[in-house]
Structures are given as C-alpha cells and as structure tokens.
Amino acid sequence: MDPVIAVEGLTKRYGQRTVVDHVSLTVEKGEIAGFLGPNGSGKTTTIRMMCGLLTPDEGRGTVLGRDVIRQAREIKREVGYMTQRFSFYEDLTIEENLAFVARLYRLRPMRAHVQRTLEELGLSHRRRDLAGTLSGGWKQRLALAACVMHEPKLLLLDEPTAGVDPKARREFWDEIHRLAARGITVLVSTHYMDEAERCHRINYISRGRLLATGTVAEIIARSGLASWIVEGAPAAIDAAIERLHGAPGVEQATPFGLTLHVVGRDGEALARSVRRVAAELGLSARPAETTLEDVFIHLMGEENSRDREAA
Numbered sequence: 628m629d630p631v632i633a634v635e636g637l638t639k640r641y642g643q644r645t646v647v648d649h650v651s652l653t654v655e656k657g658e659i660a661g662f663l664g665p666n667g668s669g670k671t672t673t674i675r676m677m678c679g680l681l682t683p684d685e686g687r688g689t690v691l692g693r694d695v696i697r698q699a700r701e702i703k704r705e706v707g708y709m710t711q712r713f714s715f716y717e718d719l720t721i722e723e724n725l726a727f728v729a730r731l732y733r734l735r736p737m738r739a740h741v742q743r744t745l746e747e748l749g750l751s752h753r754r755r756d757l758a759g760t761l762s763g764g765w766k767q768r769l770a771l772a773a774c775v776m777h778e779p780k781l782l783l784l785d786e787p788t789a790g791v792d793p794k795a796r797r798e799f800w801d802e803i804h805r806l807a808a809r810g811i812t813v814l815v816s817t818h819y820m821d822e823a824e825r826c827h828r829i830n831y832i833s834r835g836r837l838l839a840t841g842t843v844a845e846i847i848a849r850s851g852l853a854s855w856i857v858e859g860a861p862a863a864i865d866a867a868i869e870r871l872h873g874a875p876g877v878e879q880a881t882p883f884g885l886t887l888h889v890v891g892r893d894g895e896a897l898a899r900s901v902r903r904v905a906a907e908l909g910l911s912a913r914p915a916e917t918t919l920e921d922v923f924i925h926l927m928g929e930e931n932s933r934d935r936e937a938a
C-alpha cells in the first residue's frame with residue numbers, strides 16, 4: 628500500500644532564511660506520526676506545505692496519493708487540518724458551530740453529519756453549550772470534531788493539546804488512537820514527551836532539518852547515549868551540576884526535581900565521572916535508561932554547539 632504521506636526534499640524559504648530545509652517524510656496508513664522540535668523549527672510550515680496551504684520552494688511528493696504541488700487544492704479539501712489557533716463562534720453552541728463547518732464543506736445531509744460527529748466525539752450531551760463557555764479540553768474536542776466531520780483519511784494536527792490539562796490531553800490522545808484504529812492516519816506536532824511516546828513513529832525537526840526519525844526505541848538506541856541518575860540533597864545536586872560540567876564523558880547534566888540526568892556517548896568515561904562526583908558530594912548514582920527527552924535535549928545541544936563552532 629502506498630504511504631499516505633511521501634514527501635521528499637520539501638524546502639521553504641522566507642527571504643534569505645531557509646525555514647524548512649529538504650525535509651523528507653513518509654507516513655504509512657493508520658500510523659500516528661509525531662512531529663517534534665523546538666519552537667520555530669519549521670513544524671507548522673512543513674505541515675502547511677503538506678496540506679496544500681503553502682507551496683514549497685523545492686521538493687516534491689504526494690499526500691493521499693495527490694501531488695503536493697499540482698493538486699494542492701484537492702489535498703486541502705481531503706485532509707483534516709487542526710491549526711494551532713483554531714477559532715469558533717463563541718456565542719454559538721457546539722452543535723451550531725459544527726453545523727456551520729458542515730455547511731462550509733457542503734456536507735449533505737447536514738444534520739446527519741453533525742449528529743454522527745457529536746456522537747463519535749462524545750459531544751452529544753453538551754451540544755447546546757456555548758463554545759465560549761467550554762474549558763480548554765472541550766474546546767480541543769470541538770476543534771477535532773470540526774476537522775473530522777468531512778471524514779478525512781489524514782489528520783494533520785498542529786499542537787492540538789497546547790495548554791490543555793493532563794487529563795484532557797490523555798483523553799484527546801485516546802481519541803486519536805481510536806481514529807487511527809479505524810484506519811485514519813495522523814500527523815501530530817507536540818512539545819510534550821508523554822505524547823511523543825504515544826506516537827507510532829517520531830520525526831524530530833530542528834532549524835528546518837529532520838534530524839531523527841523512527842520509533843521511540845529506535846531513536847533512543849540510535850542516539851548511542853548512556854545515562855545515569857544522580858540523587859541527593861538539592862544543594863549537593865547543584866554542586867554536582869557544576870562539577871560534572873565539562874567532565875570527561877559528560878555531555879549534559881539536566882536536573883529533574885531532586886534527581887539529575889547525566890548523559891553522554893562515551894559510557895565508560897561518563898560512568899567514571901559520575902561515580903567520582905557522586906562520591907565527592909555524598910550523592911547516590913545509578914545507571915538509567917536513556918529517555919526520549921534526554922535524546923532531544925542532546926540533539927538541541929549538538930545543534931547549539933555546531934552554531935557556536937560556526938560563529
């Protein structure tokens with residue numbers, strides 16, 4: 628079966644700046660593909676090129692079997708795109724907002740589409756609530772309803788859960804998994820690590836370039852990073868950060884509450900440095916599983932140091 632998204636070398640420039648730099652991406656049917664990267668790394672721009680809203684300066688490929696350059700209009704109609712800043716008529720109810728969207732898409736019979744969508748997304752009992760009175764989580768659910776009502780086979784969700792509480796985020800992701808189980812393909816950008824871990828595959832982009840792609844396990848394994856956790860009193864942890872900075876094998880030391888994640892590629896040198904500093908400061912240290920967050924912090928750090936070298 629052909630991939631739902633198969634793009635190659637997508638590039639977008641604004642003036643002198645290349646904001647998306649030869650991004651190639653494949654997403655298979657039914658897959659939940661995560662799109663991660665720091666602010667301003669080019670996720671939204673890439674998504675907009677894939678849903679036919681923005682013409683790439685270079686690159687080619689297909690989305691839902693249609694050409695991203697020549698058939699942008701068809702793609703735009705056939706995907707479900709949830710933007711970062713979706714908007715509703717706040718003084719209309721959930722049902723009225725959906726009816727408005729159904730009219731935009733010329734869905735017939737309109738009532739039946741609205742009804743089915745309300746039911747599928749668990750919105751029926753709140754359909755007479757005004758959109759303006761909904762909590763963040765329910766607004767997000769309404770936005771998702773609006774972009775699935777025309778039954779798209781591909782959903783492009785741009786940070787759909789930004790600013791939503793953990794319970795509502797979890798429910799939103801349960802919904803994404805339900806949609807994927809029905810064969811809908813999802814590409815979703817996020818800054819949350821727990822969400823990244825709920826994706827089948829992850830694509831990590833930084834400064835417009837795709838730096839890592841694969842399952843969580845593959846990305847962690849390929850990073851070649853070893854990790855240690857150091858624990859103890861806050862003052863000693865602060866001192867450990869200072870002593871570990873620049874120590875052999877230590878590439879990053881990141882505090883997480885009362886623990887410190889210490890990460891590096893040279894496992895033996897890292898172990899020696901961590902053990903030494905822990906002993907000096909009376910801290911406990913143990914080897915740990917490298918997390919996705921460790922890998923992403925590391926990738927960002929590498930980019931920054933490349934910049935410093937180039938400067």
Ligand SMILES: Nc1ncnc2c1ncn2[C@@H]1O[C@H](COP(=O)(O)OP(=O)(O)OP(=O)(O)O)[C@@H](O)[C@H]1O
Nearest residue numbers: 641646664665666667668669670671672673711786
């Ligand atoms: N129309 C435009 N004109 C000029 N620069 C732009 C335009 N659109 C985006 N950019 C720049 O391109 C870069 C990538 O932006 P983009 O919104 O794609 O990133 P992002 O990864 O989605 O970021 P975030 O996580 O903050 O949403 C940013 O530096 C942004 O300022």
